[in-house]
Amino acid sequence: MAFLTIEREGAVLIATMNQPETRNALTGNTAVDEFVKLCDDVRADTGIKVVILTGAGPIFSSGGNVKDMKRFFDDALTPDMIREEYRQGIQRIPNALYQLDVPVICAVNGPAIGAGLDLTCMCDIRIAADTATFAESFVRVGIVPGDGGAWLLPRAVGMAKASEMAFTGEAIDAAEALAFGLVSRVVPGDQLMAEARKLAVRIAANPGAVMRMTKRLLREGEHASLASLLEMSAGYQAIAHKTADHREAVTAFIEKRQPRFR
Structure with a gap:
């Protein structure tokens, strides 16, 4: 079993x-x-x-x-x-x-x-x-x-x-x-x-890829230095800004509607 x-x-x-x-x-x-x-x-x-x-x-x-x-x-x-x-x-x-x-x-x-x-x-x-x-x-x-x-x-x-x-x-x-x-x-x-x-x-309800990166930052933040975490955050943020979900979220906010994530 x-x-x-x-x-x-x-x-x-x-x-x-x-x-x-x-x-x-x-x-x-x-x-x-x-x-x-x-x-x-x-x-x-x-x-x-x-x-x-x-x-x-x-x-x-x-x-x-x-x-x-x-x-x-x-x-x-x-x-x-x-x-x-x-x-x-x-x-x-x-x-x-x-x-x-x-x-x-x-x-x-x-x-x-x-x-x-x-x-x-x-x-x-x-x-x-x-x-x-x-x-x-x-x-x-x-x-x-x-x-x-x-x-x-x-x-x-x-x-x-x-x-x-x-x-x-x-x-x-x-x-x-x-x-x-x-x-x-x-x-x-x-x-x-x-x-x-x-x-x-x-x-x-939130974008899955960004959520996975957010959790990784929280985990790394438990033992990394602030400088290291800031560097990792900058890299992840660069990836996030290029996702379709980010584009949809910003567009939905400007158009005053609910986002439709993939």
Whole structure:
């Protein structure tokens, strides 16, 4: 059974983690390969302008499959082998999803635990159901965030709150997640996907190529110097000014009508 269920609604692609029997765990299954393929497919399809990521069932994702971790007790598995397994395994998800040029909305339908929380931080916008909870819980099972959480979470909530969450492993509810900026809005659970779709449609109304460049600038701005980002922005802007969508947007503005983008 596939881990991701994919739906297409015009320029919006909806990816649903669909293994509620495993609490949508990200390891011990085909999740990694499917996430990487999803990102490859979206990157190649310029008709896709927005991705919505959510989970089936009452839980968004429990992260790593704790039962599967027992196999690491085997002395035949050396630390070097385990390190390489992380590199070739779950770490491929942040390398693919965080770097995806298309805006990604995460509709958090329930608990996002461990790598499940970090998965939400790989997305651009997070909307939470009022029943959602969030926990950077690795320490509680005696491991560290192996999927990039120590880099992702502080960028979402700040270093102090990220440290508190990582050192205690305790969960926060949707209201606290909103207060710390982890999510941009909290909605009743039965309205979650409707709200995510509305936002996706508003984003998809804009030119796709320019949106991909805008997201790349936001990503690069997290670690580039101002001088480097200004140089990249100038190059992207030169490309944008020559697009048909820019020409249409300016013409529509002058003619006082809605633009009709390709």
